[in-house]
Amino acid sequence: MAEFVVSFVLERLQGLASEEASLLHGVSSQVEQLRVEFQRMQCFLKDADARESESKTIHNWVVEIKEIAYDSEDIIETYVIRVASRSMQSFLKRCVCILNEGKALHKVGSEIQSIKTRISQLTTSLQTYGIRAITEGEGSSSSAYGRQQRVLRRSYSHVVEKDFVGLEEDVEELVGLLVSEDKENYYRTLSICGMGGLGKTTIAQKVYNDQNVKRHFDGFAWVCVSQQWQTKDILQGILTKLIPHERDRIVFMREEDFVRMLVQVHQSRKCLVVLDDIWSEAAWDCIRHAFPTGGDMGGKILITTRNQEVALHVDPHVYLHEPRLLTEDESWELLQKKAFTKPDGAEPRDDKNMEDLGREMVKHCGGLPLAVIVLGGILVTKQTLRDWEMVHRNISSYIRKGKGMRQQHGVSQVLALSYSDLPYQLKSCFLYLGNFPEDSEIEADKLYPLWIAEGLVSLDDQAEGETMMDVAERCLVELAYRYMVQVEVDEFSGRFKSCSLHDLMRDLCLLKGKEQNFLMVVDFRHGSEKLVDYSSYYSSLDSKVRRLAIHLGEDGFPKIRTAQHLRSLSFFVPSKYICIPMPKNFHFKGFKVLRVLDLGGIQFSKKLARAVGKLIHLRYLSLRNSGFRKLPSSIGNLGFLQTLDLRLHEQLGVSGTIPNVLWKMKSLRHLYLNDLVKTKEILRLDGLSKLELLETFTTHLFDLKDLFMLTNLWKLNARVQVEVLEDLVAIINYLNIRANRLQHSSFYIGYNFCSEEEVNLLRQLLECRRLNALHIGGVIGKLPEHHHFSPNLTMLEFSRSELKEDPMATLEKLPNLRRLALGSNAFVGVKMVCSKLGFPQLKFLKLKELSNLEEWMVDEGSMPNLSSLEIGCERLKMVPDGLRFISTLQELKISISSEDFQRRLRVVHGEEGADLYKVQHVPSIIFNPYHSSTSISMEEVFRLIYGGRRSITSSQHA
Structure with a gap:
């Protein structure tokens, strides 16, 4: 571990010597001497790190080495900050401060000399204790790791596969109990109990995804409770999985509404709810009222816990199952x-x-x-x-x-x-x-x-x-x-x-x-701020912990003290659907050498503090899922910033204005934006020669011509509303000529391709080899032949295209297409056919708002890899017969459709619909017939969706 820290400091010292040489005026020779000392020390660390567990003495030495490395960087960074701040001062202030330069130089020189002495003493001690120098190539973990x-x-897919050994009987037993209708063998609650690592969650996942279980229940929800639970998060998680199509409404409901709604769901449908990793009786007490004990339709609860007492508290008649070793x-x-x-x-x-x-x-x-x-x-x-x-x-x-x-x-x-x-x-x-x-x-x-x-x-x-x-x-x-x-x-x-x-x-x-004194986590969730030992917290900050993570609760900000040596400060909010207000008295001035600042989920009253612009050593600044009205122009001072994430909170719907200073951030490599980001003028991108990832490039923020300056991009997501044909020509030229390093590109193009010239440009766009995903929003007179589509296209979406000829005849020939979406009158014909051997790689297909489509035929052998299908066409008469041959299909979502179409897929009064046999192999079938912009209550939504009917609705746990 110490070897890593020293290696990092060595790399940083080398970077300072080359990139910030002007800021090291007067101490460059001392910095070089320090770098040489660390190189010598590094040779001993390979052996010291490996033997750290042998004795307390070696462990203490390794800890001291890390502290010396960090202290060295602190000294150099602090000096650089002073020099950089002086360079931005006015001439008059500069004249006043120049008198103190001699003192500053003498101080940093003395501090570096002190560091060198400490290194020398430690090196001698290590040699005395028998720690030997290991040169590169002699058992070097670095070189071995690199090779x-x-x-x-x-591409090694096996790294994520779950091998299952010895517990098959456990799964079989639990599945049998869940689907049993025998009153003498009926358990409302089943529990998998045992120590951590026993495989409880793995067994629960196998049971949850079993085909017999999927057929038996109407609704499914999986939530992980854990030690730091929040009542709202648990209830919200269950409800969004039982009625996933209402997610956007559910996130704004109150806690009591969750309970009332869940009771209605349980009383009307047969649901399976899995509470994974529940630790305490208190967690169950806070949600128990959402689970009615009588009058339900056979719904059941499956829990996993390390504590048998918790299981018995949930239900005294629980079926306790303890997996064996x-x-x-x-x-x-x-x-x-x-x-x-x-x-x-x-x-x-x-x-x-x-x-x-x-x-x-x-x-x-x-x-x-x-x-x-x-x-x-x-x-x-x-x-x-x-x-x-x-x-x-x-x-x-x-x-x-x-x-x-x-x-x-x-x-x-x-x-x-x-x-x-x-x-x-x-x-x-x-x-x-x-x-x-x-x-x-x-x-x-x-x-x-x-x-x-x-x-x-x-x-x-x-x-x-x-x-x-x-x-x-x-x-x-x-x-x-x-x-x-x-x-x-x-x-x-x-x-x-x-x-x-x-x-x-x-x-x-x-x-x-x-x-290793690597990081400190302070958790204020679920009232745990009462358990925080503030004296220990402040002591840790004083002991120069370099990384601090604050886990916030919904109550807001706790007491947070600044620490000049912090490298990383991260805030985590309880849910991505909420924002925690930042207190006005919180200041960033004390974090002098901060490299990482994660303010995700934080709400600012008006704008981000100007002091953020003084954190000139920042490499990472995230405001994802946050909210601010305005970003200060001082962020243009962050010349070393590598990652800037400005994807504002979409649920809040509050837009934020950013100044035209991005072009000043010469080191920027990753820039994230979304549609809520606004600007008073077109933002410049010139100077961002190192930019590798850009999400999202939009024509309301940037000039299309600036794309040509971003020659180092490897990932690009762009939304372009084409005003003139020259814009389309520019995109084609960029993809064919300038985007040499581009590996992943996604474009939304808003334009009508009607004339022969426009269709010809569309053909050229589709032929671009560096285009991976394309969404056309506009009329297309005629779809180009399949050989004009680049083989690198993996995702296509069309909306408002008004294609008169069946597009499937062309699109099914694309060899690597994995996602296809036809929406909002993309096709205006009445019949569509997917042929045998068509769409060999397609995994996701969405057909939505094709208002004229009445008949869809799927031949046997078509779409052999399809896993997810969404159908939302109100005139479609029946499910294609060919779906029964697609064994890979895992999810079928029915959105907009006629009542007759839905009845063909339901079981009504014990009688199966005419088309149900075609999709009975599909584990998850989701109905969402309600589709309206009219504002109504959740109770009315519930009655519209479930009133008097049973639906097959499942949402698999990821």
Whole structure:
């Protein structure tokens, strides 16, 4: 860990010497001497880091080394701030301040000399204690990590697969009880109880997604309660899953409305609600009134908990199910699945000696699935028998430390070994996940820029043609590959969508983060501000903790003290649907060396404080899901800013004005905007030569010609309202000529393509190889032939196109199309046909507001990979017969449709509709017949949706 910190400081000192040489006037030679001292120290750290657990003395040395590295950076950063601030002062003030320069130079020189002395003393101590210098290439974790990183690619889909061993009977038993109609064998509540890591949630997921369960219940909801629960969040989460089409209305309901509405749902429909990871009786007491005990239609509750008393409190007649521990044979089988899968997809290894060692090691896991999985994550990177023997020796050592203690402690030691085995760069990446709240889904696209801003991913690992986002993604791949994190893959792109930590892994993360003084988390949710030890909090800030995460409750801001040494300050609000007001007395002036400032979910009375513009070392500034009226022009001073996220809170509907200063941010790499961002003048983008990601480029904010200046973009989302044909020509020229590095592009084009010249330009646009996603909003006289569509097009959407010829005949021939949406009179014909072998890669299809469509035919063999289908055409007479052949279809959503169409898919008085057999294999069928802009009460909505009818409505837990 110390090796990482020193490496980071070395990289920063090198950057200061090259990029900010003018700000180091007078101390450049001292900085260079300091860099040389750290290079010498780094040679000893490879051995010291590896032996940190041997003794308290070595541990204290490693901690001291990190503090020296951080202190060094503080000294240089503070000096740079002083020089930079003087350069912005008026001439008169500059003359006054010049008298103090000699003192400042002498002070920073003395401080650097003191640092050098501390390094020298520590180096001597390390040598005395037998810590040896390891040169690059001799067991260097850095070089080994770099080589391994370049081998791992994101295409290894097995990193997110859930192997299931030994618990099949548990699933079968629980499914049988859930769907049983036998009154003598009836349980309203079922509970899966047991220690952390036993596989409770995995079993619950298997049960929840079982086909028999899906057919038996009408509504489904899965919520994770966790330790830091909020009543509103739980009730809101259940309700939005039971009636997902009313999400936008539900987010503004009061808590008592949630209860009343949920009671109505439970009394009218047969629902299954899963409460995952419920820790306390108090959590149930706050939501119990939403679950009526009598008069329901067979609805049931499935809970997972570590505490049997909690299960009995929920329902004294609960069915208690405690999963057993794995046998040694089952543990070995699971370990094989995790450890013997090679990155290149080769056949699993089968080595007798490895099996002997493996069977010996799984004994230490105590039959706990999570411990076996984590052990597999360690061994999957070990390719030789010698490597396995080393892990075997280490695991024995770890377990001996826990000998005589309870089983859970021994398992924790196995998990700790997985952390110890990480390369030092990945240790920091893992510890950083502790910033995020318990049970949170951490968006990959948010995590990557944070890792980059903190310097946790290194330029040394960047291969030719890669961005730092690619390097960060490979770090997450590695953590997933070792089963340190759980990841969710975007089915459309195949890339990681989010990641999360198992409870035990998060405990390990926070424990190690505290040991390493890596970060501090202060949790004020659910009244826990009463439990916060403020003396400990302030003491931690005084001890130079570098990262602070504040988890806010709905009560608002607590007491927060500034700390000049903080590198990272992040706020987390209870829900993305709310904003917490920022107190007027909160100031940013005290955070002198801040690199990361995350103000997501914070509401500002008028505008963001001007003092933010003085945080000149910021690399990351996020105002996502926040609200402000105006952004100060002082943010133009943030010359080192890499990521700026201005995606304002859409639920608030409050627009924010930004000044024309973006062009000053020469280091900007990631810029996020949305439609709520406004400007009084067209914003300049010239000078942003390093910009790699831009979301969203809109013509009401920017001049289309500025796209030509952004030659380093690799991801672009753009919304263009074409005024003249020259605009369309400019887009085509940009994609064909200037966008050399563009890998992911999405365009919305608002224009009518009627004349021959316009259709010809549309053809040229569709042929652009760097175009991945396209939405045309406007009339299209004639759709170009399929060979004019680029094979790189993966998403197409058409609205108001008024196509007279069936577009499917053309679009089904596109080899890589994965998403297709036809909406709002995109097609005005009455019949549409999807042919055999058509749409070979299509996964998502939406047909909505095609007002004339009456007949849709799907041939057997069409759309063989379709997983999600939405139909919203009021004149459509029946479901295509060919849907019954699409075995991959997981979700069918019926939005706008006639009553007759819906009846064909329902069971009314025990009689199946005429088309139900065509989709009976689909796990999730969602009805949403209500569609109106008229404002009515939720009770009226409920009666319109469910009054007197039973519907098949399911929303799968992701």
